[in-house]
Amino acid sequence: MLTNEITKLLQIEYPIIQAPMAGGITTSPLVSEVSNSGGLGMIGAGYMTPVQMREQIKEIKQLTTKPFGVNLFVPNEVNVFENEIKSKSANQFLNPIREQLNVSPKDSVDISTIHNAQETFHDQVKIVIEEKVSICSFTFGIPSKKVINELKQHNIILVGTATTVKEAVENEKAGMDIIVLQGSEAGGHRGSFLDNDQESMIGLMSLIPQVVDNVRIPIIAAGGIMDGRGLMASLCLGAKGVQMGTAFLTCVESGAHKVYKEAVLNAHEDQTVLTRSFSGKWARGIKNKFISEMKKHEEVLPDFPVQNILTQDIRKASATQNNQDYMSLWSGQSPRLAKNQTVETLIHNIIAQAKNIPLE
Amino acid sequence: MLTNEITKLLQIEYPIIQAPMAGGITTSPLVSEVSNSGGLGMIGAGYMTPVQMREQIKEIKQLTTKPFGVNLFVPNEVNVFENEIKSKSANQFLNPIREQLNVSPKDSVDISTIHNAQETFHDQVKIVIEEKVSICSFTFGIPSKKVINELKQHNIILVGTATTVKEAVENEKAGMDIIVLQGSEAGGHRGSFLDNDQESMIGLMSLIPQVVDNVRIPIIAAGGIMDGRGLMASLCLGAKGVQMGTAFLTCVESGAHKVYKEAVLNAHEDQTVLTRSFSGKWARGIKNKFISEMKKHEEVLPDFPVQNILTQDIRKASATQNNQDYMSLWSGQSPRLAKNQTVETLIHNIIAQAKNIPLE
Numbered sequence: 001m002l003t004n005e006i007t008k009l010l011q012i013e014y015p016i017i018q019a020p021m022a023g024g025i026t027t028s029p030l031v032s033e034v035s036n037s038g039g040l041g042m043i044g045a046g047y048m049t050p051v052q053m054r055e056q057i058k059e060i061k062q063l064t065t066k067p068f069g070v071n072l073f074v075p076n077e078v079n080v081f082e083n084e085i086k087s088k089s090a091n092q093f094l095n096p097i098r099e100q101l102n103v104s105p106k107d108s109v110d111i112s113t114i115h116n117a118q119e120t121f122h123d124q125v126k127i128v129i130e131e132k133v134s135i136c137s138f139t140f141g142i143p144s145k146k147v148i149n150e151l152k153q154h155n156i157i158l159v160g161t162a163t164t165v166k167e168a169v170e171n172e173k174a175g176m177d178i179i180v181l182q183g184s185e186a187g188g189h190r191g192s193f194l195d196n197d198q199e200s201m202i203g204l205m206s207l208i209p210q211v212v213d214n215v216r217i218p219i220i221a222a223g224g225i226m227d228g229r230g231l232m233a234s235l236c237l238g239a240k241g242v243q244m245g246t247a248f249l250t251c252v253e254s255g256a257h258k259v260y261k262e263a264v265l266n267a268h269e270d271q272t273v274l275t276r277s278f279s280g281k282w283a284r285g286i287k288n289k290f291i292s293e294m295k296k297h298e299e300v301l302p303d304f305p306v307q308n309i310l311t312q313d314i315r316k317a318s319a320t321q322n323n324q325d326y327m328s329l330w331s332g333q334s335p336r337l338a339k340n341q342t343v344e345t346l347i348h349n350i351i352a353q354a355k356n357i358p359l360e
Numbered sequence: 361m362l363t364n365e366i367t368k369l370l371q372i373e374y375p376i377i378q379a380p381m382a383g384g385i386t387t388s389p390l391v392s393e394v395s396n397s398g399g400l401g402m403i404g405a406g407y408m409t410p411v412q413m414r415e416q417i418k419e420i421k422q423l424t425t426k427p428f429g430v431n432l433f434v435p436n437e438v439n440v441f442e443n444e445i446k447s448k449s450a451n452q453f454l455n456p457i458r459e460q461l462n463v464s465p466k467d468s469v470d471i472s473t474i475h476n477a478q479e480t481f482h483d484q485v486k487i488v489i490e491e492k493v494s495i496c497s498f499t500f501g502i503p504s505k506k507v508i509n510e511l512k513q514h515n516i517i518l519v520g521t522a523t524t525v526k527e528a529v530e531n532e533k534a535g536m537d538i539i540v541l542q543g544s545e546a547g548g549h550r551g552s553f554l555d556n557d558q559e560s561m562i563g564l565m566s567l568i569p570q571v572v573d574n575v576r577i578p579i580i581a582a583g584g585i586m587d588g589r590g591l592m593a594s595l596c597l598g599a600k601g602v603q604m605g606t607a608f609l610t611c612v613e614s615g616a617h618k619v620y621k622e623a624v625l626n627a628h629e630d631q632t633v634l635t636r637s638f639s640g641k642w643a644r645g646i647k648n649k650f651i652s653e654m655k656k657h658e659e660v661l662p663d664f665p666v667q668n669i670l671t672q673d674i675r676k677a678s679a680t681q682n683n684q685d686y687m688s689l690w691s692g693q694s695p696r697l698a699k700n701q702t703v704e705t706l707i708h709n710i711i712a713q714a715k716n717i718p719l720e
Contacts, residue, residue: 001718164630165696184544185563200630203545203563205593206584206693210629213696224566233565233593236717269570270524270560333566336525336573357596358361 001232002354005218006240009157009177010135011067013038014351015241016231017180017220018248018343020044020071020137021188021330027255028056030248032063033343038351041066042137046073050123057131069135069159072124074143074193075117078303083111086302090310093297097290097326101317109302109310117305122147129154137161140281141193142174159220161191163200168211168219170194178218180243183207185224187246187272187332189283199274199282205237212238226337228353246332252342263288263324267335278315278328280307286329290314361592362714365578366600369517369537370495371427373398374711375601376591377540377580378608378703380404380431380497381548381690387615388416390608392423393703398711402497406433410483417491429495429519432484434503434553435477438663443471446662450670453657457650457686461677469662469670477665482507489514497521500641501553502534509535519580521551524560528571528579538578540603543567545584547606547632547692549643559634559642565597572598586697588713606692612702623648623684627695638675638688640667646695649685650674 006015018034020026022044031041043060045053053070060068087109095105125147128136136151137159151158152175159178160171171179182191183204192200204223212219221234222243234242248254250261263286273287277294281304285291294301301307311328318326331338339346366375378394380386382404391401403420405413413430420428447469455465485507488496496511497519511518512535519538520531531539542551543564552560564583572579581594582603594602608614610621623646633647637654641664645651654661661667671688678686691698699706 165628166630183563183565184561185566196630198633201544201561202629202693203543203565203584205543205564205581205590206545206629209587209589210694210696221565224563227569229569229597230565232596236592236596237589268525269562269566270526270556273558333562334570336570 001235002351004240006178006220009218010040012040014347016040016347016350017241017243018042019188019222019243019245020046020069021245021249022046022071022073024255025249027253028059028063030251030253030255030343031068032060033253034248034347035064035066035068037344037347039347040135041068043068043070045070045124046139050120050127053124054127054131057127057133067134069137070128070133071137071139072121074138074141075121076140076304078111078114078117078306080111080114083302083306084109086300087306087310090297090301090307093294094310094314097293097314101314101321101323101326103313103317106310106313109306111306111309114305125151128156135159137180139189139191142171142176145174148175162211163190163192164194164202164207165211165214167192167194168215172215172217176217178220179211179215180220180222181207181211181239183221183223185333186222187284188330189279189281190274204234208234208237208239224332224334226334228350228355228357231350231354232357246334246338247346248343249331250338250340251346252340257319257327259319259322259324260327260329261340263329264331264335264338265340267331269333269336271335272331272333276307277301278308278311280304283328283330284332286331286335288327288329289325290327361595362711364600366538366580369578370400372400374707376400376707376710377601377603378402379548379582379603379605380406380429381605381609382406382431382433384615385609387613388419388423390611390613390615390703391428392420393613394608394707395424395426395428397704397707399707400495401428403428403430405430405484406499410480410487413484414487414491417487417493427494429497430488430493431497431499432481434498434501435481436500436664438471438474438477438666440471440474443662443666444469446660447666447670450657450661450667453654454670454674457653457674461674461681461683461686463673463677466670466673469666471666471669474665485511488516495519497540499549499551502531502536505534522571523550523552524554524562525571525574527552527554528575530554532575532577536577538580539571539575540580540582541567541571541599543581543583545693546582547644548690549639549641550634561634564594568594568597568599584692584694586694588710588715588717591710591714592717606694606698607706608703609691610698610700611706612700617679617687619679619682619684620687620689621700623689624691624695624698625700627691629693629696631695632691632693636667637661638668638671640664643688643690644692646689646691648687648689650687
């Protein structure tokens with residue numbers, strides 16, 4: 001079961017993907033060590049400039065000859081006028097927090113980067129092709145036919161993200177080769193992209209079999225999976241592999257801030273919540289002061305990525321001050337299983353435990 | 361893996377428990393057929409009078425010589441004064457719905473049954489002992505030391521319910537022999553009982569391994585499990601068996617209303633929501649008009665079981681009129697996997713599929 005459609009397609013030894021956690025987590029040592037240990041390392045390039053992304057791709061190629069992938073955020077439409085107004089009130093809510101961190105208050109927001117989002121995305125796609133990265137995954141939507149065809153022409157394996165059966169079917173129709181299926185257990189941003197009156201929060205025990213019954217392309221399960229037990233459980237449910245975020249986040253090689261890692265290592269399973277206060281998009285993280293204080297304003301905050309830009313100074317200052325209160329502590333629902341260990345040890349233990357599960 | 365601690369302890373062939381779904385679902389044919397097919401049938405006695413419960417136990421003993429169990433609701437404290445006030449406003453919100461169903465409006469609520477809740481519970485325990493029912497499970501809390509000791513003295517196997525690691529540990533400390541671990545995927549009422557600032561909604565992929573690592577007694581996984589894939593996945597995660605609700609709810613032998621079964625058979629995985637509008641306690645069901653219309657009032661409704669009594673006439677009239685709009689359509693997150701089939705077929709297929717999962 002450990003050698004299957006996914007390991008063959010991605011040309012990796014174990015069906016384990018390290019989640020592309022954006023914002024500095026996926027260092028070159030992390031990504032390359034995952035690939036060198038038999039899994040698939042992924043660059044979380046969502047917040048990177050094309051130049052930064054190309055640099056890291058080149059760096060990783062120095063550290064591994066094994067396959068690795070890149071994850072890109074599909075840009076969304078942003079109503080500039082509406083968000084400029086929302087930003088003004090958002091800043092009013094954020095300024096008291098800035099004060100606590102000795103950060104100067106803000107009134108407006110520089111949303112120039114948002115105007116370039118489409119261009120940035122297309123530049124990133126170009127670089128994936130130029131640098132011959134073999135695997136490209138997408139979150140927050142499905143790229144255009146044009147982009148998909150271009151990547152396919154260069155034999156790049158395409159990985160989509162889904163949180164419901166409907167989203168999985170859309171990904172398959174559009175031409176994705178693989179789908180990462182994100183359960184409610186998952187940490188970080190929700191990858192849902194189809195309009196729904198509520199965030200789709202389906203547990204993997206339910207989500208995997210229902211999706212597998214409705215699509216033909218291979219499924220990678222993501223959400224709360226930390227060890228061999230979760231890997232084998234996902235395979236039993238019909239997935240062909242797993243994507244792990246939190247498990248790799250607390251690894252030695254991860255670029256996560258020391259304070260962030262400690263928060264995850266010390267957290268309990270019932271301490272994560274969904275919030276959109278950090279970025280404008282719903283995401284799961286450890287409940288802290290920022291989340292609690294911003295909860296009453298949550299509904300009126302600007303969209304992603306505007307709110308993300310607004311909170312950047314706060315998150316940065318909090319980290320610099322070694323203060324977890326105002327950092328985004330993204331985590332899945334299995335923090336008790338997180339360990340401070342090397343990637344090599346983690347992957348070795350996942351496989352050893354998986355092989356030891358006595359299924360007969 | 362299918363013959364284990366649980367099958368030996370409960371003296372059943374397969375580690376499959378039929379969830380004790382209260383309110384008429386668990387008919388004697390359903391319960392006895394599950395036990396006769398090698399699983400453990402359970403009477404959902406939460407809303408039954410002691411007399412009704414004894415009658416059904418005797419009836420089931422006519423239909424099976426195999427073990428079966430009873431589930432009891434541990435009664436909670438109800439602030440009568442506070443709930444009388446909340447009932448007046450609740451009725452104001454419910455009366456327009458009553459009008460739509462041609463049900464006469466109400467002003468007050470008869471909460472005399474609530475005063476007897478403790479007495480009813482103790483009578484039920486007495487009957488479990490007198491009728492020599494071998495397994496007794498509890499939801500909504502942990503019974504008193506006195507009740508636990510009494511049942512243990514009669515060698516009755518005790519099953520608790522938990523939704524977090526902390527709740528599982530409390531159950532173990534109190535002397536439970538087995539814990540049913542309810543994931544966020546589960547349909548019906550949430551079995552959480554420890555105070556928390558929010559309902560604990562942990563997916564099974566996360567919940568099972570973290571609990572298994574923290575208690576020694578065997579764990580039964582519950583929530584969205586519908587077939588052999590879910591059974592094997594749960595065993596991989598460290599559980600020793602599974603409890604299935606929705607899967608048995610749509611069986612031929614189930615007492616669920618035809619309209620209710622149809623709603624589940626036609627539902628998609630993203631159509632269930634948590635609501636406390638039907639009963640005062642959070643529960644997962646298919647979103648319908650009642651849930652939508654009552655959502656804005658949800659926070660101020662009376663506690664369980666007061667709200668449950670208030671909505672009884674509405675739920676009953678809706679069912680009589682074959683109208684799913686105002687019925688409580690409890691369902692887990694896997695309705696796409698529900699089938700209209702006999703218990704025998706369901707259990708046979710679960711085991712056949714489980715044995716076919718090629719784990720090597």
